[in-house]
Amino acid sequence: MKKIILSLIAGIMLLPMSMKADEGMWFLMFIERLNHRDMQKMGLQLTAEEIYSINHHSLKDAIVQFNGGCTAELISKDGLVLTNHHCGYDAVAELSTADDNLLKNGYWAENRKAEKKPSSLFVRFFVRMDDCTKRILAKVNPSMSEAEREKAINAEIAAIEKENNEGGKYTVSVRPFFQGNEYYYFVYQDYKDVRLVGVPPESLGKFGGDTDNWEWPRHTADFSMFRVYADKDGNPADYSENNVPLQPKHYLPVNLSGVKEGDFAMILGYPGRTNRWMPAGGIEQNVKFAYPAWVEGAKTGMDNMKKYMDQSPALNLVYASKYASTANYWKNRQGMIDALTKFGTAKTKAAQEAKFEKWANKPANKAKYGNVIANINKFYALTNEKSRHDNYMQQLFRTTSFGTIGRTLGRQLDLYVKADAAKRAQVAPQIVEMAEEMYKELYIPAEKDLLAAQLKLYATKSTGYKIAPMVEKIGKENNNDFTGYVNAAFELSIFSSVDKIKAFLALPSQGMLDNDPLYALSNDMLTHFNSKSDEIAKAQNDFSASFRLLVEGLRESKIASIKYPDANSTLRLTYGKVRALPADKRNDATINNYTTLDGQVKKYKKGDQEFDLPTKVIEMNKKREYGRFADKDGSLHVNFLTDNDITGGNSGSPVLNGKGELIGLAFDGNIEAMAGDVIFDSKLQRTINVDIRYVLWVIENFSGAKHIVDEMTLVK
Known part of the structure; x- marks a missing residue:
């Protein structure tokens, strides 16, 4: 019997490998023309108008950008919003204290009054989009420098945004596509009163x-x-106890039937950035110079944060969000290095560019395209070492709070010193508030270690490109041990405490500010980071023009057939199917396209920071207390796989069936396909999703918050 079952599984596993993943992050306004028929063949039952409509409610009205970096969806008539745990992480961390740690313990509001408002959180609704390519490109010509071109385009963008914002009611964004060969404008409406409804304990959510x-x-x-609130008329409003839950134009019904191999799945969301037109030289630069520096700098920051996070729950909360963000990209960039190297992506791109070079040097094309590849390769050759340098410095800026103090709090103090008495009186309370917010999210002993460690890494590893003058001087004087200098700088600096900031506001001095050791060091690094030689500036100008021509020429010659634009945080649709990976002995599931609560419990390690579980979960699983959310096979499905084309920013995106019903929540990709931001792999590309039934089980059965599930429209 066991052999028969294994043979059956093996046979099933052959199916996915013969299927083709559906590449593409598509504009909703072109679904009817480009994708609708293909989607119908795969299982879509909606019309294009039901997905995207300007005049009627449609799926797009239920999808929001969450706090500028993730995606979320409306799932009730009363503005209930679902997104990822890691997307809401900052807000939950802000609302947590050492005594009432919502991140660690979880939280579910028993009623609307118990919903909690973070200081800054917003959702962005997509209203409409339109093509403005002809209008913008009419303002430029080939004789312009890139700076002149950018100035002309920005002027026209400003006019378009003003024409469409209806006196400030809407946020309008004009974005370039296909490397500046096309332009579209997007109209949005922002709601800023967004409150926490509930979150599972960190042991489940992470x-x-x-x-x-x-x-x-x-x-x-x-x-x-979370829940979106509005004024009594449904308009955006600042936080007020008088605000009411938003009644959205559309919200998603929730399907409890589960998924099986080959089921249609589409995802709507705000993917952050892909670079699928990136030249071979850019891939080589990332793999050999930029990403290794990113990985090393991120790891240095993580190690120094973790040292303090382990000391107490309070310190863990201080750095939890920054650590999580750093760790996420640290693993992502190492995965990119490995995947791009393993699959020879740069060689694939180089072969494409060789074909382009032949086409470009035909007599009819030479004048326009003949120098494109040469200019692109010259730029990368000039900037390889600079990219390594810049990534070490960027990780210093990202993981320490004082690397960029010159352009944050320091900039405000500089403006304060130069202001008259009336202006000073007006802005002083704002500066104090800014300082207090900043210092709540740092711990000075940790910041000293972070800054010293990152300065040492930067000074010793950025050897191929000249480092910031002040860092070089301090390093030479101290054998690249920055500990003593940093400790002394914090002792002397006005930026080492809120009290010192207040004292400076009471008795401001330009000389004191300019000579402050932390302020001077930050400004030195920022100035150096933003500077470039005339040679690099010229090469960058030529590169920008040539990259645009490369994309134009690849499309014109049909050497490349990418029909969708790169992701850039605008709303996109991607479609595919539930699709397994080859059988994996680590997964107890019958088919390797889903996981179960049994599998989660098997990973359980008591007291482990990553694999601990609430005792209640273990007990409920033992008794098979899955309620109405059990799959027909008797298990509780936790996560599942689809072959949708997504990237960062899609976190929190709804996974929908052919009827537009919610079946899951996208939250990750697989490391084997980490090169997907640059080149799509139809065999390996997968999206990892939370099964919506597991979400509801955690809320209703594990957490006892059935009143929240009762808000939703559940369908079989």
Whole structure:
């Protein structure tokens, strides 16, 4: 019997490998023309108008950009919003204290009054979009420098945005596509009164931690819930007790039937950035210079944060969000290095560019395209070492709070010194508030270690490109040990405490500010980071023009057939199917396209930071207390796989069936296809999703918050 079952599984596993993943992050306004028929063949039952409509409610009205970096969806008539746990992480961390740690313990509001408002959180609704390519490109010509071109385009963008914002009611964004060969404008409406409804405990929401991040099989309750509030007329409004839950134009019904291999799945969301037109030289630069520096700098920051996070729950909260963000990209960039190297992506691109070069040097094309590849390669050759340098410095800026103090709090103090008495009186309270917010999110002993460690890494590893003058001087004087200098700088600096900031405001001095050691060091690094030689500036100008021509020529010659634009945080649709990976002994599931609560419990390690579980989960699983959310096979499905084309920014995106019903929540990709931001792999590309039934089980059965599930429209 066992042999028969194994043979059956093996046979099933052959099916996915013969299927083709559907590449593309598509504009909703072109679905009817480009994708609708193909989607119908795969299982879509909606019309294009039901997905995107300007005049009627449609799926797009239920999808929001969440706080500028993730995606979320409306799932009730009363403005209930679902997104990922890691997307709501900052807000939950802000609302947590050492005594009432919502991140660690979880939280579910028993009623509307118990919903909690973070200081700054917004959702952005997409209203409409339109093509403005002809209008913008009419303002430029080939004789312009890139700076002149940018100035002309920005002037026209400003006019378009003003024409469409209806006196400030809407946010309008004009974005370039296909490397500046096309332009579209997007109209949005922002709601800023967004409150926490609930979040599972961190042991579920981050189960697997860094070890499982970007990996499959996965067993994570990566979700959190919020609610959007509006004024009594449904308009955006600042926080007020008088605000009421938003009544959205459309919200998603929730399907409890589960998924099986080959089921249609589409995802709507705000993918952050892909670079699928990137030249071979850019890929080589990232793999050999930029990303290794990113990885090393991120790891240095993580190690120094972790040292303090382990000391107490309070310090863990201070750095939890920054650590999580750093760790996520640390593993992502290492995965990119490995995947791009393994699959020879640069060679694939180089072969494409060789074909382009032949086409470009035909007599009819030479004048326009003949120098394109040469200019692109010259730029990368000139900037390889600079890219390494810049990534070490960027990680210093990202992981320390004082590397960029010159352009944050320092900039405000500089403006304060130069202001008259009346202006000073007006802005002083704002500066104090800014300082207090900043210092709540740092711990000075940790910041000293972070800054000293990152300065040493930067000074000793950025050897191929000249480092910031002040860093070089301090390093030479101290044998590249920055500990003593940093400790002394914090003792002397006005930026080492809120009290010192207040004292400076009471008795401001330009000389004191200019000579402040932390302020001077930050300004020195920022100035150096933003500077470039005339040679690099010229090469960058030529590169920008040539990259645009490369994309134009690749499309014109049909050497490349990418029909969708790169992701750039605008709303896109991607479609595919539920699709397994080859059988994996680590997964107890019958088919390797889903995981179960049994599998999660098997990973359980008591007291482990990444794999601990609430005792209640273990007990409920033992008794098979899955309620109405059990699959027909009797297990509780936790996560599942689809072959949708997504990237960062899609976190929190709804996974929908052919009827537009919610079946899951996208939260990750698989590390084997980490090159997907540059080149799509139809065999390996997968999206990892939370099964919506597991989400509801955590809320209703595990957490006892059935009143929240009762808000939703559940369908079989």
